[in-house]
Every structure is written in C-alpha cells, then in structure tokens.
Amino acid sequence: MGITLDFGAVLARWPMLLDGAWMTLELAAVATLLGFAIGVVCAVGRRGAVHWVARICGVYIELVRNTPFLVQIFLVYFGLSSLGLSLPAVTVAIAALCINVGAYSAEIVRAGLDSVARGQVEAGETLGLSRLQVYRYVIFPPAVERVWPALTSQFVLLMLASSVCSQISAEELTAAANFIQSDTYRAFETYIIVAVMYVVLSLLLRAAFWALGQVLFVRRRCLGTAI
C-alpha cells in the first residue's frame, strides 16, 4: 500500500505559515533584546558586592534553570490572570520568554565578565576610569565578544522554544501548523514543512548574529582572530 503525500494542500496555506513565522521571529527578537538586558543586569548583580542582590539573582537563575519552560509559561499566564490582568497571549509569551532567557543569558554573560583578566581592570582603574567606565569600556566589550558564540546559540534555542508558546495560544509558527493540520488533515506534510521552516529560521538567525558580530567587533572584523 502506498503512502500518498500532498504537500500542495499545506503549501497553499503559505500566508498563514508566513504569519506564524513572522510572529515567531517577533517573539524571538523582542525576547532576545529584553532577555539580554535582564541577563546583563543579573550578571553584574551576581558579581557585585551587594550580597542580597547577588543572592536574589542567584535564586532567580536556579529557579528558571531547574524548571521546564512549559511550566514557566503556565505560571506566568495563570499568575498574571490571577492578578486580574487579562493580557494578550503574545505579551504573556514574551514575558515568559524574557524571564527564561534572562536567566540563561545571565550565566553566559557572567562567564564572559569573569573571563576579563584582573590586570585589565587594574589598568583601567590606574588610568583614573570610574567603576562604571571600567565596566563600559574595559570589561564589557571583550566579555561580550568572547561569549558571542554562546549567546548566539542561546538565542537560537530561544527562537525554537517559542514553539511552546503555542500551548497558550500565541499565534506563532507551531500554532499555525496545528491549525493547518487540523484543517487539511495533512499532519505529516504540515509538520515536515514547519520543521524545515524552523531550520531555515535557525540558519537565518545564526547568520544575522554573525553579521552583527562583525559590525560590533571591529577587531575581529579586521584581524579575524578570537579575542
């Protein structure tokens, strides 16, 4: 008995697939920016002298890293609605994604900050730079450059994790796939096409990060070596 595949029926729904993909990218982009900001704040907090700040950041990171994202997104969803807030699914999705990627980014950024040798910091200090200036000009740039590959991987994983947001009805790519397959009865073809779309999105995201890295890190652009 032969298996008949009909990709055409699914591909005919390409506007919906494209909308889903676009939503996935939006979720990923916003969560990347905000999540990175959270990560930086936490990483600096963990290294700082204020003990209770370091403690809180540490607890936050451990909680996120030891619970599944699915459960986190349910907590954010139900938590917000129990506070009386009725927010659109996209907003909830972004909030949950930010909280999640913020914790992972914090660890990555912290590794980067720790990788800057003490001597560098001392050189900055003896030149008269303030604590903030040392962070901004001496510690951050090489730190971010050094962990750029790890950050890239993390944010690609974030984009893939956005598929879980379909479980709270955010209309991203996986949700589009679920709808289309229930409508066309072509589940196999639908999910294969969507899988391929995610792979393409991953490659696009990696390329975008590489390009951004070339723009930000002048030294790497000129010399081609790792810092």
Added chain:
Amino acid sequence: MGGHFTFSHLEFLGRGALWTVLLSALGFLGGGVLAFLVALCRISGARIVRVGSGVIVQLVQGTPLLVILFLSYFGLPAIGVPVPPLLAAGASLTLYIGVYLGETWRAAIEAVPRAQWEAAECLALSRVQRMFRVILPQAVHIATPPTVGFMVQIIKSTSLASAIGFVELARSGQIINNSLLEPFPIFVLIAATYFAICYPLSRLSRRLEARSGFAPVEGGAP
C-alpha cells in the same frame, strides 16, 4: 473554587512525577545509544558519513522538540503509521536527546589530546582497540559533567510530552487544575516538584565540572 486538594490529588501528581522520571530514563537510554552512534559517525574517517550525520544533526537541532513530538504523534498516523503516545514520546525524545548528547560526546572525544591517539597508534593497537581502550575511557571522564547537566534538560523536556496527551507531571497538573480550578498554586507545586528533581542534578553537575575543569558549551534548551 472547584474543591480541595486531597491526598488522591497528591497521589495523582506522584504518578505523573513517576512517569516523568520513567520517560527521562527511556529518553536517556535510547538517546544514549543514538548519541554514541552519532558521536562515532561525526568523527568517522569517511567524509560522507561525517557530513551526512552532520546534516542530520543540524536538521534535528534546528527543529523544536514540540514539532518533532507533533510530527511523530499526529504526522505519522496521518500517513497510516499508528503511533501510541508512549512510543511517540519515547521516539521523539530519543531522537532529540541522541543528537544533542551525541554532539556533546563528540566534543568530549575531540577533547582527548591528540597525543593520546598517537601514543595508542605507536603501541600498534587496532583502530577499534584504540577507541575502546584508550580514547573512550578518557572521553567518558571528560563527558561526565556535561552529561549529568544534560540530564536536567532531559527531565525538563519530558514536560512537552504533555502536549500530546501523555500524563506525566505537567499534564497531571493540568488535569488536576481542570477539577480544582486553582491554576497558580497547582503549577507552583508542579514547578517545585521539577525543581526538587532537577536541582540536585544541577549541583552535582557543577561539582563534577569544577573538579574536572571541562566546561560544556553553555546554553539551555528550555
């Protein structure tokens, strides 16, 4: 308010937690076998095997686990291949874990110093003997901390099996919520249970990492 949280609810959650652990073990075993194969293919002398397995790895790593689950549970039956939930969950997890773990193990094998390969060759060991008696034991030592850390990822990823109706811990929570209608406290309990299972493993992994000095590629799959 839908009712009170009774002992039978706790029992139900407990069973869900048990299934989570079982699924994780299944995933780790199946994934482990696949990971071993993937790692060996990725360091193979034959270029086509190396590149081919590399392509497969890229494809699987570029697809969300949820989509792989849907593909196996909804997709395969739609083309005439019946798949019960346990098999769908098990196979999807095996594929996902096998590929990620395979890359970790490949990195561990490649981290064994070149000098070890050369020393083994000079001792006139065959390729298979070299692998199993010299390289792999050292690779296992290097791979242990990140593998323990990855077990945390495995346990967390089993939560997605709930999306195909599998009654593990997360789904148990959803079902209980349907009768009690107190989602926030229930999911806090669910989260706490996951935390209780995962946190000790995380700490163990970090302790092993500190001792061996091998830091894995950072990054977490939610």
Added chain:
Amino acid sequence: MSEPVVILRDVHKSFGPLHVLNGVSFAVAPGTVTAIIGRSGSGKSTALRCIDRLERIDAGEIVVCGHLVSDTGLALRKLRLDVGMVFQSYNLFPHLTVLQNITLAPRMVKRLGRAEAEELAERVLGQVGLADKAHAWPEQLSGGQQQRAAIARSLAMEPKVMLFDEVTSALDPELTGEVLRVIEDLARRGMTMVMVTHEMGFARRVADQIVFMHEGRAWEIGPPDILAAPATPDLRQFVGSVL
C-alpha cells in the same frame, strides 16, 4: 630640600596569615628614580601596588603628591590622575587599537575632545618610538612594543609620578632594551619614578636611590653605590646571587 613626592611610613600589609609588608619606610624625592630590588616574596610589588591603592594597607601611612593614600575617604580618581602605573603583563585593552588605548582615559576622565586626545596620543607614541603603530591592534605588536605602548598610555595622562612593576620581566631578553631605553629617556626628562626591577645594571646606572627589600622591610636604602659596597650581609648575598 623639596617635599618628597612619595612617602611610605612604617607600612604593614598582610594577606591572610602571610605578613608581606612588615614596616616599610622610604621616601622618593621629586624628579628622581627609585629602584626597588629584592628576592621574590620580599614584598616589592606589594609595596608598589599599595602606593596606587591597588592594595589597601593594614597599618602605617602612605602619602603621594599630598594625597593620604591610606585614607578610606580618599578620592581615588584624584590620586590616579597624579600616579601612572605600568604592569608586568602590559594589560593593553585587546579590543582597542593602540591609539584608542591611549586616548580612552584622556577622553573619558579628563574630558578631552577627540582631536585633542589623538594629538596627545600621537605625541606620546612618538616619544616611545611607536609613531607608526597608532592604528595597530595590541596582538599585532611584539612584547617590547606592547610595553612601550602601555608606557605611552600612562604618560598620556601626564602623571606626576610613574610606577613600574617589573615591566621587563615578561619580555624576551632582546626586547628589554627598547623598553629600558624609553624608561631612561623618561628619567632624563625629570619624571619621578619608582620601579620594581630585576635589571641590576639598569638600576645602578639610572636610579638615584636603591631600596633593597628583605623580609617585608626596606632593609637597606641608599644611592646605587650600595650595590657595589653593601652594608648588610643580606644585600651582599642578594647582589652576589644575581650578578
């Protein structure tokens, strides 16, 4: 006699149970070069680092250019405008070009304009003989060139006193000459300097004052002749072992 630029009075410093500085006292007159010598572990680098408050002292007093370094309320920025430091491992910022390394502090701390800062940078680069390397990246330079760039970076802030912490120890022997020449040139121009060094010949030739550190104290202090005619057996032993 004019007021000393650097004064250490009975300075004590411990790292945990380890008593590194046991009552160090010496002074540095303006426009002079002081060379601190001694075995490893004698506390030479620690004493130097305490001068610029990279380490905090446990007891005693350090006064630099009128600033009381041991004072916890000290405005660090003011101290560091007057003191320049060059490190053994150069510590150039790898993500900035040589020019950017040098203009960073003048622009951010002294609020110089970009053109002004670059002009200043080119001047000090010329002084250390690296005028053509302004747009190079630190990793493209040899060790000697990097160290000269580091000296230029400190010079650009126009300090009143410069501290050198074993600045040639990490260099290949054939590269130390170019760095020592720059330091000698600075001395000739009247910069007040304190240098921790193993280069005995250089110290004897260029220094106005030698401080021999032993067991955490300034064991013997005097003009370079003390190297030829040590007063204490410890210095005699030390000189014998290195020359």
